[in-house]
Structure formats: C-alpha cells, structure tokens
Amino acid sequence: MAEIRTRVTVPLSFPDGYRTTAQVVTFVGLSDGKEHLALGLGDVLDVPLVRPHSECLTGDVFGSERCDCGAQLREAVERIATQGGWLLYLRQEGRGIGLYAKLDAYALQDSGLDTYAANVALGRGEDERDYTAVAEMLQALGVTEVDLLSNNPDKLARLGVTVRHQVPTGVHLTEANAHYLHAKVEHTLHTLDLVSPTAA
Numbered sequence: 001m002a003e004i005r006t007r008v009t010v011p012l013s014f015p016d017g018y019r020t021t022a023q024v025v026t027f028v029g030l031s032d033g034k035e036h037l038a039l040g041l042g043d044v045l046d047v048p049l050v051r052p053h054s055e056c057l058t059g060d061v062f063g064s065e066r067c068d069c070g071a072q073l074r075e076a077v078e079r080i081a082t083q084g085g086w087l088l089y090l091r092q093e094g095r096g097i098g099l100y101a102k103l104d105a106y107a108l109q110d111s112g113l114d115t116y117a118a119n120v121a122l123g124r125g126e127d128e129r130d131y132t133a134v135a136e137m138l139q140a141l142g143v144t145e146v147d148l149l150s151n152n153p154d155k156l157a158r159l160g161v162t163v164r165h166q167v168p169t170g171v172h173l174t175e176a177n178a179h180y181l182h183a184k185v186e187h188t189l190h191t192l193d194l195v196s197p198t199a200a
Helices: 057-061 069-083 099-110 115-121 132-141 153-158 178-188
Strands: 003-013 019-028 037-041 049-054 085-090 145-149 162-167
Touching: 003 132, 019 069, 019 132, 037 069, 049 069, 057 069, 057 099, 069 085, 069 145, 085 132, 085 145, 099 115
Parallel strands: 049 085, 049 145, 145 162
Antiparallel strands: 003 019, 019 037, 037 085
C-alpha cells in the first residue's frame, strides 16, 4: 500500500512570470516503483481538481512545440492553484516508452507517421502508460473523488478513482504540433476543438 514519504513546500516560477507555491509530496510503496510526485496547489477541496500529467522533458523543460505538454502543464498549475487540487506528475516519458525511444519516434514522425504509429513501428505499444499509481497516490492523500482536468476520455476508465466531472483543458495548437494534436483527436478521441493555428 502506498504511503506518503515526505512533504515539502516548493515555490514555482514559470518563464511567463507566473508564480505560485506547491506542496510537493513523495511516496513509498507505489506498485511501479517510480518516483512520481503530487503537487498540492491552492486550498485543496474535498473533491479536488486533479491533473495526471505524464513527464515530457522536451515539452515541460525545453519548451518543445512538437507537443502541447509544456503548455498544458503551465495551464494546469494555474487552474489547480486557483480552484484547489493536485497535479500528479507521472514519470512515464513518451507515453511510457522512455526519452530515447520518444526521440526515435520523433524521427519516424518526420517521415510521415503519426505519434501512435511511430511507437508501434519501434515495436512498442501505442500508449504504454499505466495509471495505477494515480489511484495509489490519491488513496495515500485521502482523496476518493476528483474533478479530472483532461481532454483524454481514456483516462476516465483507466484511473481507478471516482471522477465527478471531466474538466477540459485549453487547446494549445501551433503550426508545429498540429499533426500531433489531430492524431490525438482521430486516434484516441481526445476532446479537442481544433481550428487552424492562425485562428487559435
């Protein structure tokens, strides 16, 4: 059974100047053995706003525009800090295939494959992420019901927790990530209202 290991207060600052403070929680006993984090933001409610966010080094840290991960992370932190809840930062890079394999998939995407087909061409699953740790982390935090901040309907079935409402994120469409976002809509029915990048 997962339990809380440590809690520490960390001030956060983003390149656009937005600042807030997070209570960062670490765990022991997570079934996958990975170092996932829970960031408590704002005044956490009985039914908190929760965003499971899979690690994306290229997007979250380096600002890559090939995906919308960095923009979604930035949006989620502010929205959760305003409403109160948890950002669950999951150490499962590249839909679970790892950083190097993700970059190999990028090379295949440059030849015309979409993000899912590229993973398969590498002999991997389309999406190898496992959300078991989400339920374990929330249980350790005493959370039994959430409002889920996500456009991915698949997470509703895979989280293993009660979802009161699915709350959509914004659409962070650019010329560089348009093919990627369209693949998410067409392949996994993400609830994204895509318009041209110039109109977004």
